[in-house]
Amino acid sequence: MKKELFVILFVLLCMGINAQYTLPVYFEEVEEDTNWNQFANAGEAAENLVLAENPDMSGINPSDYCILFNVLVNADPWAGAYSDAYGDIEINNDQFMLQMMVYKDVISDCLLKLEAGADVVEVRTPNTLTGEWELLSFDFSGVNGKTYTRLVFFPDFPATRTAGSLSYIDNIGFEGTFDFGTSLKNKSQISFSLYPDPAEEMINVRCEGLKRIAITNLTGQNIKSFQFQHSDFEVLDISDLTRGIYFMTLESVTGTVCSKFVKE
Numbered sequence: 001m002k003k004e005l006f007v008i009l010f011v012l013l014c015m016g017i018n019a020q021y022t023l024p025v026y027f028e029e030v031e032e033d034t035n036w037n038q039f040a041n042a043g044e045a046a047e048n049l050v051l052a053e054n055p056d057m058s059g060i061n062p063s064d065y066c067i068l069f070n071v072l073v074n075a076d077p078w079a080g081a082y083s084d085a086y087g088d089i090e091i092n093n094d095q096f097m098l099q100m101m102v103y104k105d106v107i108s109d110c111l112l113k114l115e116a117g118a119d120v121v122e123v124r125t126p127n128t129l130t131g132e133w134e135l136l137s138f139d140f141s142g143v144n145g146k147t148y149t150r151l152v153f154f155p156d157f158p159a160t161r162t163a164g165s166l167s168y169i170d171n172i173g174f175e176g177t178f179d180f181g182t183s184l185k186n187k188s189q190i191s192f193s194l195y196p197d198p199a200e201e202m203i204n205v206r207c208e209g210l211k212r213i214a215i216t217n218l219t220g221q222n223i224k225s226f227q228f229q230h231s232d233f234e235v236l237d238i239s240d241l242t243r244g245i246y247f248m249t250l251e252s253v254t255g256t257v258c259s260k261f262v263k264e
Helices: 002-014
Strands: 037-039 049-053 065-071 080-083 097-104 109-116 119-126 134-139 150-154 165-174 192-195 202-216 222-237 244-252 255-263
Touching (some): 192 255
Parallel strands (some): 049 255
Antiparallel strands (some): 049 065, 065 165, 097 165, 109 119, 109 150, 202 244
């Protein structure tokens, strides 16, 4: 009997069965970040949709990490990201109000969309705040009794795209299902540090198994990139950067994470 079970497990592993997640989406696990695919963002460069540090843990969102979506100025208005990793999303009398936290630098419509093949439904809700976390609600009661397999978010959906934006997305799930306790803390497998910050000439980077570092400005333009062979510590020369705020995307053997730093 044990031998038969072993064979079954071995076959399932060989078939490449992937781990599935369930709502809510907390963006605290490294693997969860890789299950999202951006679209309509002027080329879908990997550094424009990354796991990032929470920009403000003092407000309503105490979690360590979230998703940073850098919407480029030449992106389509409907730039967004989708995932098929959350199984069946059932809308019923007990769960029909989806919520999502956003931290944006512009006021515009946010969308959540659910898909099941040709069956598609979307709900728009604009944010009313900038520079802080806001919890948005999306009423899907109009499709009560239906089940969907794809979850899609659009962080910044203007009528016409005239500018880019930086949006942080976190905590997507049904109303009343969030748990912001200690279970959310310190779950990421990525450990890193950047110092000094602010920096003038050089910045030190510690991160296990570094493979690539990309530095981008506030508009998403790639300023510098570096390649490594699984390095754990690097000193980067940033003396040629102009003063301001930049984002550093670290790609390592344990995943990808983005952090902000200041060049003085």
